[in-house]
Amino acid sequence: MKIKNKMILPKNIEEIFYKAKKYYPELDNISIKLKYTPLFYETMTATPSIYSFLFPWKKRSYVISINSGKQFGRYNVPISSFNDSILLGWFGHELAHLIQYEKMDWLEIMFLPYNFIFNQQFRKKFELEADKITKERGLEKELIKGIKFILEDQRVNRLYKEKTKKYYSQVS
Template sequence: MKRKLKLLFLLLIAVFLVIVILKEPKNTIPDRIKQEVKIALQYFPELKGIPIEFKFKKNIKKSVMQAQPTWSGLLKSKNKRSYVILISEKFKISGEEFKTADVPKDVLIGWIGHELGHVMDYQERGNLNLIGFGIRYVLLKEFVKKAERAADSFAVSRGMSEYILKTKRFILNHSQIDETYKTRIKQYYLSPDEIMEMVKEQDSIKNNLL
């Protein structure tokens, strides 16, 4: 009897894996943020053809948005991977909840651009490396800092500096946004000054090539 149950369990796992692998990933964008997502995606032509699902979630711990590979993506080759970007339905300012989709348009574009920066980072990693990335992100604070700054850097290098800066300033200069969240932004992400320095370096390189 135990042997039969074990075989049945293994069969169910096999069927689940087949369904996951064969499931066709799609680009899904909620109507209320469709315009902002399309603007952000224009800065990442490398992601054209990569299935990315944008999905609202009731609450995301410690974040407003979160980019991650799908389980089916981790079972496929890198060029056939798919992703989901989770977006918290609401965030709190001074104890009062506000809908994420209602923040200023440019701020929302910057937030989305940062998450697309994560996707760019993921695309450069093999499957085993990406699994290791997830483990290190959960366990190591220094790795979180490295990953978040890399995502910012990808977005800035693609020309999204103005949007990223507006997002940072919206968070850091909003007197009523929770100080814990502000501290996290200061600790793990590029600062506005560092972003401006990156832009200066990019402009310098461009001028030298002309």
Template sequence: MEFTIKILGRGLLIFILALTTGNLLGQTSGKLIYRQSDFNNKIDSLRSASRNLVLPAGDQLEMATYLAVSHYPELAGHKIKIKYKRNVQYPITASWSFWNIFKFRKHHTYVLLLSQDAFVKRLNLNGKIGVIGHEMAHFAYYRKRSSLGMGWWGIKYSISKKFRFQFEKDADRATIDHGLGWQLLDISFYMNKAEVKAYMEQRGYLESVSDR
């Protein structure tokens, strides 16, 4: 019964996205652009349909987070918390909770840690999804690693600029692979726009993105 409810919920989410964007969930070809006007008054439907729980409800990044994580079926069932702090190193970080050490991997909670004045809050919906989609790529990476593996990753990320830069570029590629290439063209991270376009064409997601 629970499995049937989950399938129906995911089907409802796909239906919502198809109606509002003209595209199917996770689509990697075609020009997928998210517009706020398409999702006005639809947050309750997104909450009901999603297999994720985004907290706190009502946060201005809640909708973008639900839409971004919908492109990552491997993260289904995980709780995602949005937290703000005054003194953080980066405007937005995909944080791995220490308490996950004591949980089975399928029960891990992931945290989007943001500065109080994080630039992402000022972006349009499409840009917000691009930023958060990049962070979801990190969560998808974390999900595959053991606690010990995450500890080793943390050491390498902290001490090696080369490793950190490559890791972040790989996250951009993973974001594109999950159908959010157009979003990265709005707000590119470690890959510049030319690299994003080239990668999209190389992977066959679009025949050409020269119109962008």
């Protein structure tokens, strides 16, 4: 596992990542790079690396980008200050995406960005499947805590809340 930083990754975030990764032992031999970088409108994203697209015959590698900005969904608090439990749930969700990617063939990976952007039903199904995997790994409480945080905190942008309601597990 490599950590690639445009900025220095806060130690607590790195530690939480390793804690979450313990729930996914089948990813132990998979190359995962952490990239701490400003993201426009996401907390974290997990994607196959560009090399996985360009060299499909080689073993896949992945990048988990972590929002380094102070604007998480237009929420003016650095991600490093969030509750460890919430971050554990979010990392669990992103690692679940890697499980999904590992089951896809090269063509499915190639069309993934298109489907994710232009097919709302695909995106919802994909995100709910990642939530299901996260829950099955024992991170349900942490995942739900993160979703509730987004939906209930007054400082989180309305559009980000709507996106969360639309694509992710529902909480009561």
